[in-house]
Amino acid sequence: MTHAQLEQKFPAPLMIGQKDTTVPVWPVFKQNATANELVGYLFESIDFASVPGFSGTPVNLLVALDARGVFMDVQVISHHEPVFLEGLGEGPLHKFVNQYRGISLKQNVAIDTAPRDRADKSGGNVHIDGVAKATASVRIINQSLLSAALKVARKKLGYAGTRDPDQIARIREELAESLDIRALTANGLFKRVVFSNGDVENGFAGTAGAGLDAEALARPDDAFIELQVGLVSVPSIGRSLLDDASWQRLKGRLEEGDHAVLVWWNGRYGPVSGSFVAGTVPDRLILSQEGLPIEMRDLNLDLKLRDADALPPASMKVFRIISQAGLDPAQALDLSLRVTRLKGMIYPERIGQDFAMRYRLPERFYIVPAGDNKSWLPVWKQRWWELAIVLAGLIVLFLALARQKSLAQDGRRFGWFRTAYLGFTLFFLGWFAQGQLSIVNITGVIQAIKDGRGLDFMLYDPVSIVLWCGVLVSLLIWGRGTFCGWLCPFGALQEFAARLGKWLKLPQIRVRAALDARLKLLKYLVLAVILGSVFVAPSLTDKLAEVEPFKTVITLNFVRSWPFVLYAAGLLLASAVCYKFFCRYLCPFGAGLAVLGRFRLLAWLPRRAQCGQPCQTCRYRCDYEAIRPDGTIRYDECFQCMDCVVIYQSDEKCAPLILEKKRRVPISIRAA
Structure with a gap:
């Protein structure tokens, strides 16, 4: 693509800058008062991810990625995919790539045909429609687009990494240690953190939310919230924390590759608000890895702890992370508790602060896969x-x-x-x-x-x-x-x-x-x-x-x-x-x-020796005309229908066998 061609595709008020000399991208600007504000970057996918299509030639996409890592636009520059050339036509291909507009690189893109709300592009997981009869082609295109965009995001937007569902660690299901709650807490498997009123007040210091919580000011040493978090989908943790019936119920709700986080809390604040709807995403607790958010959703399960007396009475919920979200158990799980304060009476101002905790699973509980990119594996599994x-x-x-x-x-x-x-x-x-x-x-x-x-x-x-x-x-x-x-x-x-x-x-x-x-x-x-x-x-x-x-x-x-x-x-x-x-x-x-x-x-x-000399039965019966007059087979023209084999073994169709059969028939001789 030339600079002039890009200006035609992205006209004013956007302005296309000069191509970067180190990374093959074009910066896109928009005038804001007297300054030119960076909007994002344009690039061709083939410069970063040359994944061959079914013709052996990569699909080349023109990608517009904004400064936050959200797709502004995706267009097809060139392709040689057989199914979209005179087959389905290019309409379904253009319709497919248009679905990426508004999707962030911080979200997981799943291609399927299940009935979902396609308009909703919020949350950690986004589902887009595939193309019937072109399943493999659209997956190759998806891989090309995301791989190229992530390389640009790492080089120009400061992204540290991404979640590849086929390169993440796998939980060792065969390992089942038996630990009590004290041992789980001591080893960080059931991570405990306490935020006091003073900690929260210090978090709001210097903001409009400072000094709004009278109880925090009066009793700064009291607990604002006591949190304990455990990855209960890990057998050693789940079996140790939950009683047998609860563990079986939890396993029945998890698909292969899914994870579950148990959150126990006590105090004057919780990870879900009073308006929280069961079965949805928690409204105050956010899970992320390497700066990329991962959606977790309430399982709405009534589970019981194996040793309930070891903890004071409190609230508890279990949140599920589906396998497609790409949570990597080998990486730290970063949990952020969102605390919001209101300032004002009629139309109050909302001031929020995040309070973080980190959970890390010990190495003995997972297996890290070796090797390179194996993005085709999900297709085989599916x-x-x-x-x-x-x-x-x-x-x-x-x-x-x-x-x-x-x-x-x-x-x-x-x-x-x-x-x-x-x-x-x-x-x-x-x-x-x-x-x-x-x-x-x-x-x-x-x-x-x-x-x-x-x-x-x-x-x-x-x-x-x-x-x-x-x-x-x-x-x-x-x-x-x-x-x-x-x-x-x-x-x-x-x-x-x-x-x-x-x-x-x-x-x-x-x-x-x-x-x-x-x-x-x-x-x-x-x-x-x-x-x-x-x-x-x-x-x-x-x-x-x-x-x-x-x-x-x-x-x-x-x-x-x-x-x-x-x-x-x-x-x-x-x-x-x-x-x-x-x-x-x-x-x-x-x-x-x-x-x-x-x-x-x-x-x-x-x-047989008689085949072709003189018998010509198989030759005349062969619809492929793959038998020569001398009875030999032309294997380069033989379609292996085996009709000649049926004839060869039949004493009702094969002339040599028919003659042999006649010779074996006894003829009785009687006096005249």
């Missing part, structure tokens, strides 16, 4: 059950293929298994889990490597990663056919289209062998053009990749402009009359797998 189903599906398929003889022994049983698995591939892997592998995966990796960027962006799509692992294993063992014949959602849809075409008695076209061989070379040409464009004309790569209808059919469920829908529908219609037309002749991803599949270890399809 989709764990989908990944478990995908992994189970791969295991079932691999076991079935490894036992092909028993699987294909009964043609009817095998037909049901294949239909069921293709249904799983289409409906679960494709339309639900969005696990359609594509040439875009390959071009994205090449683009990232060419530009010297990492491949972390792939980790934001865990289903695809698991599928890729399965495909790479299957390529080494069986070749291309495992994915193309069993794990490709669009391939499964084409097979169902072919079955529908036969059921409707549509004319079936079988391309002559010579022409079929020439047409099959087309997909290698398409592959070469797309891969070449990555180096010659990267801007065309996304457009050329549209030869694949996967985005239209699987990702967007045909909700797209009519040329794309018409193209995809035409390919399905072609498959209804010419078996798997796109897969055999046009698919660049299949061509890439065919090339990689040449390094397979096994020629796993069984053959």
Whole structure:
């Protein structure tokens, strides 16, 4: 972005200063009387957080951050995300980034679709709407934006750090010490602090609130408030402080990664006012870490202490900190008690002062994670059950293929298994889990490597990663056919289209062998053009990749402009009359797998000496035309449908077995 372009985007009364020579940001000023007041900073996200998107190219955002760390504006400068290029269109992308306006870096941003009050951007946690069909892309954008903004905030706004939910310490759940209240207090696990009337009065010294509390002036040594605080979500503290029933009730209200703070108090003042509503945020007590506020909310639980006689009668509440807030138990918890005094009668002036206490958990109660940024981990945790189903599906398929003889022994049983698995591939892997592998995966990796960027962006799509692992294993063992014949959602849809075409008695076209061989070379040409464009004309790569209808059919469920829908529908219609037309002749991803599949270890399809010499049954039955006249298999064109294996084992379909069966039939000879 140039200075002139920025002035057009942020016109008067804002003034854009000259670009910083040490940090690539533009200061933004606003005239206040005769002085120019600093409003904030403008910067491009790619200068600070170059996180590759799914095309291998980072999304570049123009970010306006005010002097308090609040987003003034976020705009998309450039992107190459496939789902927003001609797919969903750029509208949802712009709508997504617009949600960051008014959000502070001191808040936790969660992307979800749960029904919440999106207009409320106060408090420690803010929820914004994601984009259906683009879950991984918006998480990459979120990571880019927040990472870049925090780097600017540290360098220009004095921020000391941030909360990364995936890099915080974890409580050691297996450690369960048994301590009484005296030991808990002595070790700082149940931290005690007393503010006397004199302490509070001294806190207001020099302000308009000084001398307004007659009781504090009369009895300065008396307790204003006695506070005791404990992190009761830590098993050793919770079990020791609470009785067994209360501990079980507390555990039942906490999700994994949540924390709970027990606050006990006595005296003339409390951490909640008389107007406090149960279940809400405390109105007088603030929790923060490293200067960043963390929201805690009343659990509204009636809990009892294990040794209630050890403490005088007092009030007690337990506040919950959800895991998304990013509280780090390895860091000190800073608690501030807000004390407010009123001056005046009709419209009194409110004067407030904060009184701080610090709580620190000993090291033996937590585990500090090692390593670098792992911001993709929440995506994997959130989709764990989908990944478990995908992994189970791969295991079932691999076991079935490894036992092909028993699987294909009964043609009817095998037909049901294949239909069921293709249904799983289409409906679960494709339309639900969005696990359609594509040439875009390959071009994205090449683009990232060419530009010297990492491949972390792939980790934001865990289903695809698991599928890729399965495909790479299957390529080494069986070749291309495992994915193309069993794990490709669009391939499964084409097979169902072919079955529908036969059921409707549509004319079936079988391309002559010579022409079929020439047409099959087309997909290698398409592959070469797309891969070449990555180096010659990267801007065309996304457009050329549209030869694949996967985005239209699987990702967007045909909700797209009519040329794309018409193209995809035409390919399905072609498959209804010419078996798997796109897969055999046009698919660049299949061509890439065919090339990689040449390094397979096994020629796993069984053959007989009579196959092709003279028997041609399997060759004529193969809808893929992947069997040569001499009976050998073209594994680069084989889709592993295993129809030839069913024929090979059937003494009703395989000509050599039929002849052998006839020879075994005894012919009785009787006298004439």
